[in-house]
Amino acid sequence: MALEAVQPGKPQHDEFKKFMLQRGISMETAKAFYVGVLRNCVAFPKVSQPGTFGPEEVREKLQAALPQGDPRLLDGQYVVQRIKLRGLKEKKFTQSVPGVDLSGLFGWHLVKPSDTEIVITEGEMDALAVYEATKRAVVSLPGGAPAGLTGELVDKIKARFKTVYLWLDNDEVGLAAREKLAQHFGMDTVRFIGQIGQGNKDANDVLMNGGDVEACIRNAKPAFEEPFDSVQDMKELIRNYMLHPEPLGESFDGFPSLTSLVGGFRPGELTILTGPTGSGKTTLLSQLSLHLAQKGVKTLWGSFEIKREALLSNMLRQYAGSLPEKGRAILRPETSFLSDEEVLGRLDQFATLPLYALKFFGATDVVDVLDSVAYSVTEAGMQHVIIDNLQFMVSGGGGLANAPMTSWDRFESMDSAIGHFRQIATQKRCHVTVVIHPRKEKEGDMLSLQSFSGTGKATQEADNVWILQKDKEGMKSLDVKKNRFLGTLGSFPLEFAFPSRSFVDLGDNAVKARSADLDKARSFYADENLEF
Numbered sequence: 001m002a003l004e005a006v007q008p009g010k011p012q013h014d015e016f017k018k019f020m021l022q023r024g025i026s027m028e029t030a031k032a033f034y035v036g037v038l039r040n041c042v043a044f045p046k047v048s049q050p051g052t053f054g055p056e057e058v059r060e061k062l063q064a065a066l067p068q069g070d071p072r073l074l075d076g077q078y079v080v081q082r083i084k085l086r087g088l089k090e091k092k093f094t095q096s097v098p099g100v101d102l103s104g105l106f107g108w109h110l111v112k113p114s115d116t117e118i119v120i121t122e123g124e125m126d127a128l129a130v131y132e133a134t135k136r137a138v139v140s141l142p143g144g145a146p147a148g149l150t151g152e153l154v155d156k157i158k159a160r161f162k163t164v165y166l167w168l169d170n171d172e173v174g175l176a177a178r179e180k181l182a183q184h185f186g187m188d189t190v191r192f193i194g195q196i197g198q199g200n201k202d203a204n205d206v207l208m209n210g211g212d213v214e215a216c217i218r219n220a221k222p223a224f225e226e227p228f229d230s231v232q233d234m235k236e237l238i239r240n241y242m243l244h245p246e247p248l249g250e251s252f253d254g255f256p257s258l259t260s261l262v263g264g265f266r267p268g269e270l271t272i273l274t275g276p277t278g279s280g281k282t283t284l285l286s287q288l289s290l291h292l293a294q295k296g297v298k299t300l301w302g303s304f305e306i307k308r309e310a311l312l313s314n315m316l317r318q319y320a321g322s323l324p325e326k327g328r329a330i331l332r333p334e335t336s337f338l339s340d341e342e343v344l345g346r347l348d349q350f351a352t353l354p355l356y357a358l359k360f361f362g363a364t365d366v367v368d369v370l371d372s373v374a375y376s377v378t379e380a381g382m383q384h385v386i387i388d389n390l391q392f393m394v395s396g397g398g399g400l401a402n403a404p405m406t407s408w409d410r411f412e413s414m415d416s417a418i419g420h421f422r423q424i425a426t427q428k429r430c431h432v433t434v435v436i437h438p439r440k441e442k443e444g445d446m447l448s449l450q451s452f453s454g455t456g457k458a459t460q461e462a463d464n465v466w467i468l469q470k471d472k473e474g475m476k477s478l479d480v481k482k483n484r485f486l487g488t489l490g491s492f493p494l495e496f497a498f499p500s501r502s503f504v505d506l507g508d509n510a511v512k513a514r515s516a517d518l519d520k521a522r523s524f525y526a527d528e529n530l531e532f
Contacts, residue, residue, distance in 0.1 A: 045106070318501055
């Protein structure tokens with residue numbers, strides 16, 4: 001099997017050149033790696049060096065069978081063991097050179113005897129990207145997986161190189177593979193390349209997006225580090241924390257009492273909310289998320305109990321009940337009664353807000369929901385995810401629970417989902433808010449931390465625990481039962497204003513702020529000669 005030369009006169013050449021240049025790879029680099037076109041596919045040769053890999057008798061037979069000038073010989077000494085074919089438009093298949101049963105590495109022929117460090121990537125395009133940017137010694141995993149590295153290859157690499165940089169895809173498969181390879185090569189030898197910039201999955205992404213490939217390699221971390229630091233090592237961290245404490249989050253406009261209690265809205269946190277049936281949990285969260293969306297917080301709703309068109313219609317009415325004040329909205333819900341026509345008149349403006357809704361409704365496969373949320377945060381950049389509510393979401397089973405579900409199955413499924421949401425919030429720096437129905441309580445009794453359904457994992461994992469209380473007289477208040485950021489706890493009264501389907505904060509801080517806001521609104525309307 002000969003590797004066809006890529007020549008300007010060939011019909012595949014322009015398409016091949018476009019394929020490479022779109023991925024940031026020059027023709028010089030492609031030529032250095034002997035990457036060409038074969039059977040209308042991009043061909044990546046996997047090579048070995050006689051005398052380096054394989055049993056002695058096999059190497060001798062191979063050398064004897066391949067005279068100088070054989071197309072499987074590169075630079076007169078490296079043997080093409082395998083050729084991987086990838087379609088110019090989509091991935092196709094891998095095909096081996098007939099009669100050869102030795103392992104080969106893409107890029108091995110460019111490794112110099114003086115090299116003491118080597119980068120190992122998951123794919124051929126990543127190896128090309130590393131070489132394009134750094135000219136470092138780099139090879140790709142045979143077959144893109146650790147299983148492709150035979151024990152002999154591992155031993156040869158361990159004996160030859162002082163440092164092995166592993167640059168595998170930044171996904172679940174890649175992370176698992178690098179741990180396995182680190183055990184093969186030795187923890188003292190391996191360094192992990194992981195800090196490659198948001199939105200980048202691999203080395204080729206870094207190159208295409210204008211990132212610094214060399215810096216990614218230099219910032220690689222040892223495969224093993226001591227799991228602790230001394231206070232002496234942490235002095236600068238302590239000093240910076242004392243002098244520059246973590247800032248407060250975005251304020252909850254319309255709810256100054258809540259902002260005062262919890263310090264605002266912050267990424268990376270998990271908030272859980274409960275309250276009696278019909279107390280207004282969804283209404284409260286839609287109002288809070290609306291205020292945040294008006295500040296540019298990209299918000300994803302997962303509404304499993306209320307159809308999303310009903311949810312968003314209610315949010316539109318809340319939005320339409322705002323008073324304009326020099327480009328910003330001052331909410332005056334108790335007097336904001338608008339007709340349906342007036343509300344719909346704000347729909348186009350409402351649609352410009354960064355609000356999104358999952359397509360799921362009712363009992364849903366839990367795994368599908370978790371995968372969709374993870375995708376939305378990672379790929380679409382969602383900053384706030386709201387799940388309303390957990391019981392409805394997990395009642396569909398699907399991988400985390402069996403159907404039909406027992407009470408214990410449901411609790412296990414809820415705990416597993418909470419664990420996943422905690423992980424998404426922490427690792428992806430996204431704020432996740434989850435509504436959980438309470439256990440059955442006597443009507444009018446005040447709820448507590450023990451009122452949340454489930455095993456207690458949700459309240460343990462959460463950074464913020466809120467309870468929308470409703471007493472025997474029907475008076476409502478928001479009770480902050482856990483606040484990991486500031487530690488302050490407390491509650492403040494709420495009043496529901498039906499015309500705008502919104503809550504009014506009646507706390508002391510809110511009354512003062514609200515009075516000032518109304519004064520601003522009156523002044524604005526007077527300036528515009530409008531009736532207030």
